[in-house]
Amino acid sequence: MRLVFLGPPGVGKGTQAAGLSSDLSIPHISTGALLREALDKGTPTGLEAKSFMEAGELVPDTVVLRLVQERISRPDSSAGWLLDGYPRNLVQAAALCELLTEMQQSLDRVVYFECSEAEVLRRLGGRRACRNCGETFHIEFAPATGACSAGSGEACDLYQRSDDSEQAILNRLEVYRRETDPLVDHYREQSALVVVDGSASIEAVSVSLRKALGQTP
Ligand code: ADP
Ligand code: ADP
Numbered sequence: 427m428r429l430v431f432l433g434p435p436g437v438g439k440g441t442q443a444a445g446l447s448s449d450l451s452i453p454h455i456s457t458g459a460l461l462r463e464a465l466d467k468g469t470p471t472g473l474e475a476k477s478f479m480e481a482g483e484l485v486p487d488t489v490v491l492r493l494v495q496e497r498i499s500r501p502d503s504s505a506g507w508l509l510d511g512y513p514r515n516l517v518q519a520a521a522l523c524e525l526l527t528e529m530q531q532s533l534d535r536v537v538y539f540e541c542s543e544a545e546v547l548r549r550l551g552g553r554r555a556c557r558n559c560g561e562t563f564h565i566e567f568a569p570a571t572g573a574c575s576a577g578s579g580e581a582c583d584l585y586q587r588s589d590d591s592e593q594a595i596l597n598r599l600e601v602y603r604r605e606t607d608p609l610v611d612h613y614r615e616q617s618a619l620v621v622v623d624g625s626a627s628i629e630a631v632s633v634s635l636r637k638a639l640g641q642t643p
Contacts, residue, residue: 427450427452427508427535428509428526428531428532428534429446429452429507429534429535429536429639430508430509430512430533430537430613431508431511431537431539432536432537432538432539432606432613433539433540433541433624434539434541434543434546434599434602434606435546435595435598435602436547436550436553436595437539437541437546438539438541438549439510439511440454440456440458440510441568441628442539442628442632443456443508443510444562446632446636446639447508449641450506450508450641451505452507453500453502453503453507453508454508454510455494455498455507455510455512456510456511457493457494457509457510457511457514458510458511460493460497461475461479461485461490462479465479471492471493480588481597482589482593482594482595482596482597482598482601483601484515484605490512490514490518491525494525498525498529506534514605514606515605515606515608515609516609519609534618535619535639536609536613536618536619536620537621537622537635537638537639538610538613538622539622539624539631540621540622541624541625542625545625547595547599549564549567550590550595551590551592551595552567553586553587553590554570554584555587556574556582556584556585557582557585558576558578558583559574561575563582567628568628570582570584620639
């Protein structure tokens with residue numbers, strides 16, 4: 427299964443991708459996570475991406491395409507993958523299409539998670555991640571309880587992403603409206619789109635997602 431997750435920042439794409447990719451045994455490829463990893467390691471790609479990410483702007487298309495191309499060409503991607511956060515504009519959608527044609531692969535589904543802006547603002551404002559296991563939590567909707575899954579026996583070491591500041595969040599939403607939202611119609615026209623109500627609880631969204639993809643619970 428080759429899937430793209432589409433929807434506003436904070437709608438819950440990463441949260442749902444973690445469970446589904448594990449169920450389907452396909453890699454969860456988050457371009458945001460790949461970029462943050464490059465940034466942490468201080469690679470040339472990370473340095474190039476830094477200022478864009480901090481401001482909530484899109485990193486240049488060529489930079490992100492390179493990361494995606496490298497990642498979906500690895501052996502563990504041969505049976506499928508779940509792309510989370512890519513493509514984010516029409517240029518990236520065309521680049522992905524070209525790349526898949528070259529690789530003689532096709533996209534099975536684009537899942538669009540629909541949600542109001544008020545709700546994604548609540549979700550982004552309370553988002554926290556663990557420095558050790560990398561899992562995403564929410565101070566109200568998905569609190570970290572129990573020991574960290576990295577196996578230290580301790581609780582998770584939570585932090586707030588620097589691009590989850592109020593200014594960067596508002597900019598990301600603006601960029602989403604302008605650049606990414608047009609992809610909904612683009613993929614609808616290609617009959618690849620399935621729409622899931624992203625405003626429900628994490629469990630309810632997970633059930634709708636599997637139904638929309640024809641997966642038995
Ligand atoms: P969120 O979970 O809030 O949607 P992501 O983790 O997907 O955020 O992305 C974080 C940042 O990484 C984005 O604001 C952007 O700067 C950069 N980024 C991620 N994916 C892409 C992409 N496909 N094209 C350009 N920039 C990207
Ligand atoms: P995205 O990858 O689309 O940017 P995330 O998966 O990081 O979104 O989720 C954003 C925040 O919202 C996280 O704090 C997460 O725990 C929380 N969250 C995710 N899905 C839901 C949901 N259905 N209801 C409430 N909170 C959610």
